[in-house]
Amino acid sequence: MSNSLTDRQKTDLHKAILDYFHSSGYHKTLEQFKEEASYAEYHFDPSTSTDLLVKKWVSVIRLQKKIVDLESRLAQALQDNVSLTTNPATLNQRSNPDWLPAVTPPKLVLTGHRANVNAVAFHPRYSVLVSASDDSTMKVWDHESGELERTIGGHTRRVSDCEYDSKGKYLVSASHDLFIKLWDVDNEYKNTATFRGHEHSISSARFLPGDERIVSASRDQTVRVWEIATTHCIKVIKSHDDWVRAAVPSSDGRFVITSCMDHTSRVLELATGATKAELRAHDNVVENAIFVPRNAIPALYELVGMKVGPDSSMTPDELSVAFAVTASRDQKIKVWDARSGQCLYTLVGHDGWVHGLTFHPNGQYLLSAADDSSIRIWEIKTGRCIRKIDTGERFMSSLAWARQITGADASTQQTDAQGPRRVNTIASGCWDYSVKIWKP
Secondary structure (H helix, E strand, C coil): HHCCCHHHHHHHHHHHHHHHHHHHHHHHHHHHHHCCCCCCCCCCCCCCCHHHHHHHHHHHHHHHHHHHHHHHHHHHHHHHHHHHCCCHHHHHHCCCCCCCCCCCCCCCEECCCCCCCEEEEEEECCCCCEEEEEEEEEEECCCCCCCCCEEEEEECEEEEEEEEEECCCCCEEECCCCCCEEHHHCCCEEEEEEECCCCCEEEEEEEEECEEEEEEECCCCCEEEEECCCCCCEHHHHHHHCCEEEECCCCCCCCEEEEEEECCEEEEEECCCCCCEEECCCCCCCEEEEEECHHHHHHHHHHHHCCCCCCCCCCCCHHHHEEEEECCCCCEEEEEEEECCCEEEEEEEECCCCCEECEEEECCCEEEHHHHHHEEEECCCCCEEEEEEECCCCEEEEEEECEECEEEECCCCCCCCCCCCCCCCEEEECCCCCEEEECC
16 A cells, blocks of 8 residues: 555545644553654654644545445435336426425425524525524435435524525525625535625625625614625615515515514615515515516406506516515515505415515415414415425424426436426425425
């Protein structure tokens, strides 16, 4: 084996062995090795000693465990592939664009946090999910196997929100420690930037389209825009006089929609900071607000009784901010004209504070999660709750639908011969310290 090492490598190895013998107190062995390896002039220097041998050994053990784990996961993936190939029904369910979760217990319950889970976010390319918790950490999970991949520490208080950028290269987190942090996914989630400026607890942090800026909301009553390259706050918007619970950007990045303790939601133009519409009709705190995606607008028009299709005079970008949905502690979900601030419809059915909102990828359904132990599925065109899923946990903080595309090059969105296949996976963050997963 020594013949496979260069002279420099052999010297470094011998030096590491000598340092290990000395630091471990093996003085007789040290003298014998010095004589046999012709290192009579060796002197231990604590200022340069790095315990290299110990570090290398620990690294080898870690890599061996990683290899065993990867081999196990590869075997499972091959088995799953055979199962999907031989069972068309399973494959169809996994890729069915109209799939809805059944009224059954979750497929996976991810446990490991030591306090409430406040937010969940899916990686756009990998079968990875991140959760943010009151225990000051985030955890990265494989949502196919349910295995915990890593715990991310760095915040000192509650982590209130998290999100991957559109390419899955970075993760952003918001915390009550007054900091927003950026994490490099491909570099073992190393913290690469910290954004300072908010004067109170930070409620949310989201990437703006293009992944060059971040928008955040805080208990200091402001919405702030940050430039990632410099970590500078480039805009401060104060449109509310109370705790801003969240600020969610539009698909074109020109607007954000806020939710606030003052019982209102507002549509803000980022370029000017101006309030374009105030959505005021809830009787309690607005916990969440999102824009209605373009593919859900035809069903929305049917719901509110508009006899014509979406306004042909509006551009696609204008349509993307034309309507909004809000969730409140008054147990209601409201649908709005986000241009005029008019409430168009109210979805009634939950018996607790409503927190989580996400649209079905096909644009036909809205899913909501609330403090009544349920996820409810609403058919948009009729406004009816067509399914209630009992989660087993009364308090739920968040809801997310995986956006990965399989059977394609996810980085370019190129489809294979069978076309794009969406991964149907839903996650909910819960106050029983868990993340619950529903999938076919």
